[in-house]
Amino acid sequence: xxxxxxxxxxxxxxxxxxxxxxxxxxxxxxxxxxxxxxxxxxxxxxxxxxxxxxxxxxxxxxxxxxxxxxxxxxxxxxxxxxxxxxxxxxxxxxxxxxxxxxxxxxxxxxxxxxxxxxxxxxxxxxxxxxxxxxxxxxxxxxxxxxxxxxxxxxxxxxxxxxxxxxxxxxxxxxxxxxxxxxxxxxxxxxxxxxxxxxxxxxxxxxxxxxxxxxxxxxxxxxxxxxxxxxxxxxxxxxxxxxxxxxxxxxxxxxxxxxxxxxxxxxxxxxxxxxxxxxxxxxxxxxxxxxxxxxxxxxxxxxxxxxxxxxxxxxxxxxxxxxxxxxxxxxxxx
Numbered sequence: 001x002x003x004x005x006x007x008x009x010x011x012x013x014x015x016x017x018x019x020x021x022x023x024x025x026x027x028x029x030x031x032x033x034x035x036x037x038x039x040x041x042x043x044x045x046x047x048x049x050x051x052x053x054x055x056x057x058x059x060x061x062x063x064x065x066x067x068x069x070x071x072x073x074x075x076x077x078x079x080x081x082x083x084x085x086x087x088x089x090x091x092x093x094x095x096x097x098x099x100x101x102x103x104x105x106x107x108x109x110x111x112x113x114x115x116x117x118x119x120x121x122x123x124x125x126x127x128x129x130x131x132x133x134x135x136x137x138x139x140x141x142x143x144x145x146x147x148x149x150x151x152x153x154x155x156x157x158x159x160x161x162x163x164x165x166x167x168x169x170x171x172x173x174x175x176x177x178x179x180x181x182x183x184x185x186x187x188x189x190x191x192x193x194x195x196x197x198x199x200x201x202x203x204x205x206x207x208x209x210x211x212x213x214x215x216x217x218x219x220x221x222x223x224x225x226x227x228x229x230x231x232x233x234x235x236x237x238x239x240x241x242x243x244x245x246x247x248x249x250x251x252x253x254x255x256x257x258x259x260x261x262x263x264x265x266x267x268x269x270x271x272x273x274x275x276x277x278x279x280x281x282x283x284x285x286x287x288x289x290x291x292x293x294x295x296x297x298x299x300x301x302x303x304x305x306x307x308x309x310x311x312x313x314x315x316x317x318x319x320x321x322x323x324x325x326x327x328x329x330x331x332x333x
Contacts, residue, residue, distance in 0.1 A: 004018045010039035010043060014106070016105055019109045020105075020109060027129075060089075061090060061093060061115055061117075062118045062304060063094075064078060064092060064119070065096075065121040066122050067096070067097055067098070067099055071220075072246075072273075073290070076275065077292050080300065081296045084300035085300065093116055097124070099124055101125040101130075105126060117307040119142070120144055121142070121144065123146060124186070125186075125188070135148075135154065139306050142302050142306065144156045144295060147318075153314075155317055156296075156299040156317050157295075159321065160193035160197065162321070163197065163290070164196070164197025164242065164288075165197035166197075166288065166322075167270045167272065167288050168181075168197065168198045168202060168270075170329065171242065171268060171270060175331050175333060176240040178213075178240070179198075180236075180241040182215045182227040182231075182248055183215065183217075184216070184217075185216040185217055185218055212236070213238075215227045217248070223251060224252040225254060225255040227243075228252040228255035231267075239267065241267065241269050243269065243271050246275045246287055249270075249271035249281075250281055253269065269286070270285075270329060272287060274288065278324075283328045287323075288324070295319050298315075
């Protein structure tokens with residue numbers, strides 16, 4: 001029996017592209033679509049309508065597209081969606097996008113083809129055009145942690161600018177002036193907005209930020225360790241740093257401890273997200289509480305409502321973050 005994999009090989013495309021052509025879930029370039037359809041005719045490929053019908057009968061299902069479940073941030077996101085799935089007594093199907101556009105597309109195709117009419121999607125790398133095409137074909141698709149004006153009523157997002165500004169202002173209020181910003185090395189919206197908040201706070205304090213005050217690394221523990229090395233090697237004499245997330249802050253703190261740097265006396269650090277381990281670091285991490293679990297719950301409820309075409313009451317989809325003061329910031333004269 002001919003499979004989609006056979007068609008993909010014949011047409012010189014991915015299985016995900018064949019799926020998009022067959023199910024018409026999103027836009028495919030006309031030339032690519034023609035190659036796929038030609039391969040289907042040549043191989044006498046026919047859709048398995050019995051399997052499709054079986055999948056569509058599983059309409060009592062909520063899909064979740066996440067980034068990386070090994071990251072505590074995404075564990076919180078998944079927990080919020082799972083809580084709603086249990087409350088509403090629907091099945092939950094989870095896919096990982098891995099911060100790669102093609103993986104995100106494949107995961108969305110899979111969820112849609114499995115009959116998930118309600119989907120909460122954390123999409124970071126897909127283009128705006130592709131996301132909007134999926135949204136047009138999937139009324140129950142809700143985007144979390146990213147904002148699209150055209151589908152604002154189906155987006156749940158955080159005010160990252162104000163959050164990052166608050167983190168930087170706290171350090172400024174404690175007398176710090178040479179404040180580094182440790183950011184992610186991926187071109188994602190959160191990176192841009194959090195940098196904007198940092199720069200705004202520094203500008204309001206009358207401080208010009210040179211380019212080498214911004215340190216871009218992978219947003220994981222190893223990235224944080226590398227950032228600590230770069231910070232110490234810079235010779236700039238930073239007294240504080242704001243990090244893109246708590247995981248990076250943890251990596252920085254480990255590296256600094258190994259180099260006998262006293263925290264927070266020699267370097268103050270403010271994180272972002274307020275994941276559970278943040279309070280157990282040494283010193284406990286001052287950070288920005290990201291209400292991602294509440295955001296996930298709202299996104300899941302909204303997706304389920306939209307999938308059943310219920311009338312939606314207007315709601316506030318933008319969330320605010322709060323500064324959580326612990327022990328990782330020390331005032332300087």
